[in-house]
Amino acid sequence: MVTREETGRIIGICMDVFRELGSGFLEPVYQDAAEIAFRQAGIPFVREAQCPIYFRGVKIQRNYEADFVCYGEVILEFKAVKKLTPEHKAQLINYLKATRIPLGYLINFHGDKLTWERIVYTEREDVNRRQTQRAFANARQDQNNASVSAASSARVCG
Numbered sequence: 001m002v003t004r005e006e007t008g009r010i011i012g013i014c015m016d017v018f019r020e021l022g023s024g025f026l027e028p029v030y031q032d033a034a035e036i037a038f039r040q041a042g043i044p045f046v047r048e049a050q051c052p053i054y055f056r057g058v059k060i061q062r063n064y065e066a067d068f069v070c071y072g073e074v075i076l077e078f079k080a081v082k083k084l085t086p087e088h089k090a091q092l093i094n095y096l097k098a099t100r101i102p103l104g105y106l107i108n109f110h111g112d113k114l115t116w117e118r119i120v121y122t123e124r125e126d127v128n129r130r131q132t133q134r135a136f137a138n139a140r141q142d143q144n145n146a147s148v149s150a151a152s153s154a155r156v157c158g
Contacts, residue, residue, distance in 0.1 A: 018114040053098040075104040096121035
């Protein structure tokens with residue numbers, strides 16, 4: 001299970017990115033900067049992770065592409081919008097539910113200050129969650145072994 005210290009490091013890095021870049025860029029700019037910062041801080045992550053989605057215990061054809069999965073247990077969904085809406089929150093909740101990843105952060109890089117919302121998915125652990133976490137752990141290990149240039153464009157998780 002991810003610790004408060006680890007999630008604090010994630011949010012701290014997002015705050016650093018916002019402090020350095022400010023408001024006004026599109027989401028991919030903040031994602032690029034966060035990737036650099038996570039790598040420099042030694043935070044394990046997979047960018048644009050292909051997250052499997054399960055229905056009744058069966059992996060469906062479509063995947064959800066997470067902006068980031070950190071520590072194999074935290075989904076980060078970046079936004080650059082005037083205000084986070086209930087639809088943004090519902091989107092992340094559905095991703096958490098579908099992937100069985102327990103924790104997510106909806107992070108908004110727009111406005112005078114960085115805003116975020118922590119969302120916890122509390123359904124009991126099941127086979128799907130363990131499968132998903134194993135897939136992310138394997139993808140993270142593969143990415144750590146890959147070169148920096150290859151890792152930045154990798155589409156992982158299966």
